Amino acid sequence: MPGRTGLTAEGVGDAEGQRTGRRDFRWYWAGQSVSVVGDQVAAFVLPTIAITAFGASSLEVGVLNMLNTGAYSLLGLFVGVLMDRRRRRPVLVASDVVRGLAFGAVPLLTLSGDSHLGMLYAVAVVAGVCAVFFNVASQSHLPTLVGPGFLGTANARMEISNTLALVLGPALGGWLVQWWGGPTALAVNALSFCFSVAGILLIRTPEPPPDAKSRNSLWQDLREGVRVLWHHEVLRRTTLASAARNFGNTAVNTVLLLFAYRALGLSAGVAGILFASGTVAAVLGAWLTVPMRRRAGTGWALLGANAAAAVWVFAPLALVLPPLPTLLVMRVVSSFSLPLWNSTVVTLRQEAVPAGLLGRVSATAGTLNFSAIPFGALLGGLAAEGLSAALGTRDGLALTLTVSGLAAGSGTLALLRRTVRSLP
CATH class of the missing domain: 1.20.1250.20 (MFS general substrate transporter like domains)
Structure with a gap:
């Protein structure tokens, strides 16, 4: 690269x-x-x-x-x-x-x-x-x-x-x-x-020192950062997948407590256990990121980590199975995969982009990724309200989590190309 x-x-x-x-x-x-x-x-x-x-x-x-x-x-x-x-x-x-x-x-x-x-x-x-x-x-x-x-x-x-x-x-x-x-x-x-x-x-x-070449205008440099990110196939696909994951994860987090309290009747203490389990899983995932990348290869690690974000499609199972263990499994899978995804995507970008362009490319990716978060929160809340009114609280919130999980993992489709799968 x-x-x-x-x-x-x-x-x-x-x-x-x-x-x-x-x-x-x-x-x-x-x-x-x-x-x-x-x-x-x-x-x-x-x-x-x-x-x-x-x-x-x-x-x-x-x-x-x-x-x-x-x-x-x-x-x-x-x-x-x-x-x-x-x-x-x-x-x-x-x-x-x-x-x-x-x-x-x-x-x-x-x-x-x-x-x-x-x-x-x-x-x-x-x-x-x-x-x-x-x-x-x-x-x-x-x-x-x-x-x-x-x-x-x-x-x-x-x-x-x-x-x-x-x-x-x-x-x-x-x-x-x-x-x-x-x-x-x-x-x-x-x-x-x-x-x-x-x-x-x-x-x-x-x-x-920064690149000493003659300076372009601010707008020319800005467009160059966007162009480099967009024309690099791996960076483009991982950035779009990150934005989709941020959007879906934010929607999940917006609705999850509502689902736990109003649909499943869980107490605040039990909900706290649910969220704490996610943190423990995320720390473990971050600690094991490098060994997992070495064992599976970067491409397959990215695929697995992003596909895990879609685990919330199974949220309706919590309505028919024991709710806490069911949600714990989904929370652990999703949280464990997140640091593997984040650190691998950032490392790929830092390795692939020359130092003189890295600020612009990182900022372009960050702008897209961070901008997805408020939209995920807003649309997650609107979807929960609309579906709950149409289907009832239990089914409406469960379906919202399913759709949010699909959104979070939808970027996996962009990662199936051989250029991503074959990353060492």
Whole structure:
């Protein structure tokens, strides 16, 4: 692939450089592991403060979440162009510093008596924009840090941290809010970015300079990123499959609790077990990603991981079989396969795309994938409401999960081409 040799940073080609790169990655990984937990603390605490301190309505909470997560759809493509024009490491540091200051401002404004819902909206916007810069820069920077030989393992380890953060973050956020209050919880989150900055500043591997060729216009560079992604068959097919999976998975998550409570009559404690099982399975899947890729081959690993997303087509079985074991099996299968899919797709893109294009291509893929999420939530909710009205709650919610599972796994059809199946 055209980018395999061009992705190795200066000094990483020899054995000493590889050892340095892996040591640097451990610092980077450690800092990010703390930071992503902080991100999930903030994702829990921001709406909690809005509801408990400012009496926010459902619409206002929805707007808050949209402001925090919608920046990728609006800015992702442009950020990708910028990341291919400059060194990524300073952007990583600046993004963390600005996010830390934004979250740290909340307890200070609260102490001064100048806190209000608009303050949370502003923090959500700043944090969301900085997250776009950080995520695009991070995906573009990682190949220059570890080189292609360790890239798959590095992405799998990052996926482990992301998965654990989904559990630890809300739990820690809830504990902090209960005992110390929401503003203090955000202060803790602000401190988490210090660990991320420290991990980046401790990196010794020199970052290659950006491509020194003459600059095109912003629009020309943007179109080039879209063109490279679209004309690379494997990247195009995996990106479309990722968007379909995000759409379907979001629809499933929108409806699953409704199905558990209203159709099956499960208690909140049992539903918690269901969701916790998914997290355990996801961590195990992330840990086993590299061995599974080596054993099955990248192509077949992608096929299996994406086909597993369609397991929710069997949701109606929970109406006739013991509901908790039935849902547990589906949750475990779906969650186990997700980190294998995510880390493999990211690694493929990082290996296939030259360093000078990686920011734009990653941002193009990310924009498409993230944009599918709000549509999945909206259409999943609308489908559940419409089908429940037509068929009754039990059958309507079950059928919604079936259709959502079909959507999540529909990208498997795009992966059946030999160009994907034969990936080593």
